Amino acid sequence: MCLAFPLMPLAMAQPAPDALAKEVESLKSAVSAAQTSGDNAWMLASCALVLLMTGPGLALFYGGLVRKKNVLGTLMHSFVLMALATVVWAVIGYSLSFGEGNAIIGGTQYLFLNGVGTDPNADYAATIPQLTFMAFQLMFAIITPALISGAYAERIKFSAMVLYTTLWLFIVYFPMAHMVWGKGGLLNAFLGGKIPCFDFAGGTVVHITSGVSALVAAIYLKPRKGYGVDPIRPHNLVLSFTGACLLWFGWFGFNAGSALGSGGLASSAFVATHFGAAAATVGWLLAEWMKSGKPSILGGISGSVAGLVAITPASGFVKPMPALLIGFIAGVVCYLMVTAVKNKFGYDDSLDAFGVHGAGGTLGAILTGVFATNAVNNALKDASGNPLPLGLVDGNAAQIGNQAIGAGIAIALGLVGSFICLKVADMVCGLRASDEHETEGLDLSMHGEEGYNLEA
Amino acid sequence: MKKIEAIIQPFKFEEVKEAIKAIGVDGMTITDVRGHGRQKGHKEVYRGQEYQVDLLPKVKLELIVPYARLDEVVSAISRAARSGKIGDGKIFVLPVEDAIRIRNDDRGEAAL
Numbered sequence: 008m009c010l011a012f013p014l015m016p017l018a019m020a021q022p023a024p025d026a027l028a029k030e031v032e033s034l035k036s037a038v039s040a041a042q043t044s045g046d047n048a049w050m051l052a053s054c055a056l057v058l059l060m061t062g063p064g065l066a067l068f069y070g071g072l073v074r075k076k077n078v079l080g081t082l083m084h085s086f087v088l089m090a091l092a093t094v095v096w097a098v099i100g101y102s103l104s105f106g107e108g109n110a111i112i113g114g115t116q117y118l119f120l121n122g123v124g125t126d127p128n129a130d131y132a133a134t135i136p137q138l139t140f141m142a143f144q145l146m147f148a149i150i151t152p153a154l155i156s157g158a159y160a161e162r163i164k165f166s167a168m169v170l171y172t173t174l175w176l177f178i179v180y181f182p183m184a185h186m187v188w189g190k191g192g193l194l195n196a197f198l199g200g201k202i203p204c205f206d207f208a209g210g211t212v213v214h215i216t217s218g219v220s221a222l223v224a225a226i227y228l229k230p231r232k233g234y235g236v237d238p239i240r241p242h243n244l245v246l247s248f249t250g251a252c253l254l255w256f257g258w259f260g261f262n263a264g265s266a267l268g269s270g271g272l273a274s275s276a277f278v279a280t281h282f283g284a285a286a287a288t289v290g291w292l293l294a295e296w297m298k299s300g301k302p303s304i305l306g307g308i309s310g311s312v313a314g315l316v317a318i319t320p321a322s323g324f325v326k327p328m329p330a331l332l333i334g335f336i337a338g339v340v341c342y343l344m345v346t347a348v349k350n351k352f353g354y355d356d357s358l359d360a361f362g363v364h365g366a367g368g369t370l371g372a373i374l375t376g377v378f379a380t381n382a383v384n385n386a387l388k389d390a391s392g393n394p395l396p397l398g399l400v401d402g403n404a405a406q407i408g409n410q411a412i413g414a415g416i417a418i419a420l421g422l423v424g425s426f427i428c429l430k431v432a433d434m435v436c437g438l439r440a441s442d443e444h445e446t447e448g449l450d451l452s453m454h455g456e457e458g459y460n461l462e463a
Numbered sequence: 464m465k466k467i468e469a470i471i472q473p474f475k476f477e478e479v480k481e482a483i484k485a486i487g488v489d490g491m492t493i494t495d496v497r498g499h500g501r502q503k504g505h506k507e508v509y510r511g512q513e514y515q516v517d518l519l520p521k522v523k524l525e526l527i528v529p530y531a532r533l534d535e536v537v538s539a540i541s542r543a544a545r546s547g548k549i550g551d552g553k554i555f556v557l558p559v560e561d562a563i564r565i566r567n568d569d570r571g572e573a574a575l
Binding site: 238240241298299301304305306309342345346347349350359 | 567
């Protein structure tokens, strides 16, 4: 600076101030373009990973657990939602979930994806095109209703299934997604919600709603013919194994993708996800080994899914060691849910959608209130920009209450919403396949084809 | 001519096949079957649900032999298929009226 004065005569050679400002502007936009490229690359990959969870992941997981006469019907329950939920989402679902509306449901501003283009929506994800955000959220709207199919497998009429899940998206999913993640939603901790609830990747929105809705569906539909009398065994656990491993793989997109960028938060969620799944697998296998004498592959894969479910709301808020703990607890609790609790009450949740997703999701939501810490996620700040305490470990015990309210709302919405949708679908087309069709199998009776034509 | 139907343990099949070959008998038909006699099945557990599986996998051999060779073949099968435990299976012997070789209409024992 001391040289500045003697050099004054040369000042004319320096860029003019407005040129300098232009230079800074162009550098800024280059930096932002670079960040967008990095974030968008991970987010597009995450979109594809989450879609992979439904087809073939969940489809194979469920498909292997049913009897062979229902394998195609079960695959179809997942696959048709990849198409159906996409169309509904494009036309109105995205708008009702993420458009600005009231505290319960979004508005019509993004009807037909009006105004959703390559520019980011700064409220949700400032560094990726809104189209990417829209597509990522769509994949969640596909898998959530597909999860319910575990409860009505092997006995629902296909037409009723299509109607039920379409209605369910409107009555349960879009409101819940808006409340938790939408701008101004009742439970949105980051965008002006009255009851700040932490749900990083969908513990309430995805797993509690689908799990509770599944329980209602299982009870409404009544058990499968021969349930508890005839052996109803999985027809191909190799398919289920393949599906579960694809779920685990895809879940990295589900949770780490929910960071909506490719920075440190994504790494944190990635590690928590993997640790949760691993510890839950250990927990379930141990419990099963002790109780029934043999650790089974079905137990192992069920445990991994239970852990993935429980870590979902917590994944972007907790450190690796609490992730192990959450996973382990989920493995043991969900094992008890699908063995002791289900048998005691006698409902036929065919593939344990409630026992794993409802129970695991609720557990995860509550434990998020315990272990969430601003050392992992500092997005929540006070007026002067200091990170606020998140969960009990940060000294904010009240968050457990908020989490319980969030879970309670998801449970209530799932119970009431699922019942309404079932009732309407039942009145319009009859929910349950006829005895004859059920005995014959849904593959032939609903779709006119068979999964295994061994003589072909 | 006699028909021998033997229901045996799947893991004994290779030994039985070799034993029959060793005494110079050509030709048999085998089928994977399920069934049970006194053995009664086993227990399977899926997510805490227990199932009693009564029908167990077995292999059924069918072969037709001249009457003169019957005892020899039956005892070869019996020796090879025996593990000494419940579930080893059974051998049935049935009369056969005639046999026809489709290729050239040979009849009776000449067709075997």
